[in-house]
Amino acid sequence: MSEILQQDISFGTILKRVRELCPLIHNITNYVTVNDCANILLACGGSPIMADDIAEAEEITSICGGLNINIGTLNYNTVKSMKAAGKRANALGHPVLLDPVGAGASELRTQTARELIDEIDFAVIRGNVSEIKTLALGKGSTKGVDADIADKVTEETLDSAVSFAKRFAEETGAVIAVTGAIDIVADKDRAFCIRNGHPMMSSITGTGCQLSAMTAAFITAAPHHMLEAAAAATIAMGLCGEKAFERLSALDGNASYRNYIIDAVYRLTPEDLERGANYEMR
Amino acid sequence: MSEILQQDISFGTILKRVRELCPLIHNITNYVTVNDCANILLACGGSPIMADDIAEAEEITSICGGLNINIGTLNYNTVKSMKAAGKRANALGHPVLLDPVGAGASELRTQTARELIDEIDFAVIRGNVSEIKTLALGKGSTKGVDADIADKVTEETLDSAVSFAKRFAEETGAVIAVTGAIDIVADKDRAFCIRNGHPMMSSITGTGCQLSAMTAAFITAAPHHMLEAAAAATIAMGLCGEKAFERLSALDGNASYRNYIIDAVYRLTPEDLERGANYEMR
Amino acid sequence: MSEILQQDISFGTILKRVRELCPLIHNITNYVTVNDCANILLACGGSPIMADDIAEAEEITSICGGLNINIGTLNYNTVKSMKAAGKRANALGHPVLLDPVGAGASELRTQTARELIDEIDFAVIRGNVSEIKTLALGKGSTKGVDADIADKVTEETLDSAVSFAKRFAEETGAVIAVTGAIDIVADKDRAFCIRNGHPMMSSITGTGCQLSAMTAAFITAAPHHMLEAAAAATIAMGLCGEKAFERLSALDGNASYRNYIIDAVYRLTPEDLERGANYEMR
Numbered sequence: 001m002s003e004i005l006q007q008d009i010s011f012g013t014i015l016k017r018v019r020e021l022c023p024l025i026h027n028i029t030n031y032v033t034v035n036d037c038a039n040i041l042l043a044c045g046g047s048p049i050m051a052d053d054i055a056e057a058e059e060i061t062s063i064c065g066g067l068n069i070n071i072g073t074l075n076y077n078t079v080k081s082m083k084a085a086g087k088r089a090n091a092l093g094h095p096v097l098l099d100p101v102g103a104g105a106s107e108l109r110t111q112t113a114r115e116l117i118d119e120i121d122f123a124v125i126r127g128n129v130s131e132i133k134t135l136a137l138g139k140g141s142t143k144g145v146d147a148d149i150a151d152k153v154t155e156e157t158l159d160s161a162v163s164f165a166k167r168f169a170e171e172t173g174a175v176i177a178v179t180g181a182i183d184i185v186a187d188k189d190r191a192f193c194i195r196n197g198h199p200m201m202s203s204i205t206g207t208g209c210q211l212s213a214m215t216a217a218f219i220t221a222a223p224h225h226m227l228e229a230a231a232a233a234t235i236a237m238g239l240c241g242e243k244a245f246e247r248l249s250a251l252d253g254n255a256s257y258r259n260y261i262i263d264a265v266y267r268l269t270p271e272d273l274e275r276g277a278n279y280e281m282r
Numbered sequence: 283m284s285e286i287l288q289q290d291i292s293f294g295t296i297l298k299r300v301r302e303l304c305p306l307i308h309n310i311t312n313y314v315t316v317n318d319c320a321n322i323l324l325a326c327g328g329s330p331i332m333a334d335d336i337a338e339a340e341e342i343t344s345i346c347g348g349l350n351i352n353i354g355t356l357n358y359n360t361v362k363s364m365k366a367a368g369k370r371a372n373a374l375g376h377p378v379l380l381d382p383v384g385a386g387a388s389e390l391r392t393q394t395a396r397e398l399i400d401e402i403d404f405a406v407i408r409g410n411v412s413e414i415k416t417l418a419l420g421k422g423s424t425k426g427v428d429a430d431i432a433d434k435v436t437e438e439t440l441d442s443a444v445s446f447a448k449r450f451a452e453e454t455g456a457v458i459a460v461t462g463a464i465d466i467v468a469d470k471d472r473a474f475c476i477r478n479g480h481p482m483m484s485s486i487t488g489t490g491c492q493l494s495a496m497t498a499a500f501i502t503a504a505p506h507h508m509l510e511a512a513a514a515a516t517i518a519m520g521l522c523g524e525k526a527f528e529r530l531s532a533l534d535g536n537a538s539y540r541n542y543i544i545d546a547v548y549r550l551t552p553e554d555l556e557r558g559a560n561y562e563m564r
Numbered sequence: 565m566s567e568i569l570q571q572d573i574s575f576g577t578i579l580k581r582v583r584e585l586c587p588l589i590h591n592i593t594n595y596v597t598v599n600d601c602a603n604i605l606l607a608c609g610g611s612p613i614m615a616d617d618i619a620e621a622e623e624i625t626s627i628c629g630g631l632n633i634n635i636g637t638l639n640y641n642t643v644k645s646m647k648a649a650g651k652r653a654n655a656l657g658h659p660v661l662l663d664p665v666g667a668g669a670s671e672l673r674t675q676t677a678r679e680l681i682d683e684i685d686f687a688v689i690r691g692n693v694s695e696i697k698t699l700a701l702g703k704g705s706t707k708g709v710d711a712d713i714a715d716k717v718t719e720e721t722l723d724s725a726v727s728f729a730k731r732f733a734e735e736t737g738a739v740i741a742v743t744g745a746i747d748i749v750a751d752k753d754r755a756f757c758i759r760n761g762h763p764m765m766s767s768i769t770g771t772g773c774q775l776s777a778m779t780a781a782f783i784t785a786a787p788h789h790m791l792e793a794a795a796a797a798t799i800a801m802g803l804c805g806e807k808a809f810e811r812l813s814a815l816d817g818n819a820s821y822r823n824y825i826i827d828a829v830y831r832l833t834p835e836d837l838e839r840g841a842n843y844e845m846r
Contacts, residue, residue, distance in 0.1 A: 033599060035317060039537055050314050077357070109620065205606060205612060253830025254830045255823035259538050263537050267535050324769060325817055325819070331669065335638065540819070548767070
């Protein structure tokens, strides 16, 4: 509680704003998890629009409040749209989020993510530790879209991971969200170390993509509190992962768990969010 | 009941025909809600096939009974396929439905929807009031893919909306389905004003897309009763939204609600449909 | 049980290996059922990555253990990626699976499937009887993506279907999995005739695609037992269809059934799989 009082804005207030403002979020995202991204945006109080053709990318971004760029299943055409939409969103002052899905897994993804960071000012960059390391260090050990064991953020490696995230935040000017067993959401000065969530979340495809979409809504609704908004979304996702896990029956598996997490976001109240937040500042 | 008796064909009979004939529907549709469209087609008794490459669009349409064109996440290539498939379906006498997702939100969508209407004879055009107004009036106020508040069909604006729908039906030769809090399904002479449904349906992505897919199956199974078939599908969707809402537990949110609606379509009987229909003719 | 003892490896052991090795599977697949394919891969213990752009197809396949090629919603660009990834996987000795969705429904699909078989060595080819017949006989009667009634494998036609599958296995060098009411999984010498499953599985879009994805994980985890691994995956899918059906309430339909099947795969134990397997060798 004392942490919350030290902030300019509470997590609950941020969630309330999302629900009141219903930010329209333009998503250029992969076709694997796009439906879940749309439904979690609706669940948290936002409104989704998906559009990836170059002929409409800038125009769609213009009518939205924020932009979520996710490079999973990228291709030649959609990369052009990501860049055009990102630049337009920058020009309009809309917050832009990057989810560098699979950076490090292929040269195309690594290179695309780097070009995007060079050409666009991101408000938030959210990925697993392997993806973020790939972007920051110019090399990486991404194996598919999940972080390597060796790259896990644990209690032992937390301090160094926090320093790393702050440095990359300073370098990019973006809030850096490194999600995993412990989530780090950092700007150059402050880091939220978040212990919400459940290991079973990694058995669902796209919890990361969903968090990115939701984060885009939160930062769009609270643009003057990017760090707190990104942390609030990350805590909300983790907390809903916990709530959904409690709800599982002996027959439920990852498919029902997916639904229950989105359900929990739909039912999440500002009070739930503040009460359930489990984090420290470093 | 008296309304039903005045019709040539009952809603229950139309649903029975869908289940008996199992119409194969070619869908050129967006990648956001495509899985739900396929599952709701199966739930109602139809059979889905998705194909959007120009090299097969006409051939796939030829082996189907009806065609569902949905312009969400359209791109340069799929628009070509929409046109080719639509013309082929017209030549074969297959009913074609247009869902102008996001018409008004970008010039590409508005222009594409208009070109499709110019080049193809649609049996049904289904959208929210903002999308339909954009097409009919040559301007619009679409904000994303949901209808503007200002454009809502309410009891106060119902009569003018009905007149508008009938005029646009006359102009296009298509049955016009304007869906929202009150749904209007109209040809040039008659309009079903439907009060089935639940507000929570708007918290799920793609209930409109799903309704379009299902409508394509209904009109394909009852091609001599386009108006009644489109109304039957609209009523079925709304009724299933009501049934699914009743089923929600305190923990369920929009993800479970999505599943429950499709489940309810799967379980819907002709008797349910007739008993639950809540509409008037204007 | 005696059947199991005659094998070199039990189905339970194969499932255990999938869970231990967590094979990373590259999927070039359709956008209709891709999310379900990812989630069932995670449910069975594998790990999915989806990538279809030619600029990364070979590189992504290189970091994976196996490749799943599914031609539903194919297009000009993705076919190039299928071929490039398939050849690379062959060069690396990774098992490759082909799901010829809709072969016979369009010339593009039939031709593409044939070219893929010509250019790539498949470990497994899995489809319904109509699709497989199209590939084997050079003609077919595919109506959409489901097998024709006339082409159903029944007790009466089982022997001839088994002979056919064995011949096509010999011709292609692949394990042939023909799935339907009775599933046949055959190499040139032996055929598993599998009676697991439930008719309601055909009311869900993509149970075939999901089985193909899961089969890719099983054969990647047990590359020296392709036939047994493909049979184990087919039995697992059918068994989970049975378990999920038992779980259905009076209100549940095909949407919940879809989730319950994936849930059942998540909960499936090696013991369940061995106990529930219902098959004979022919």
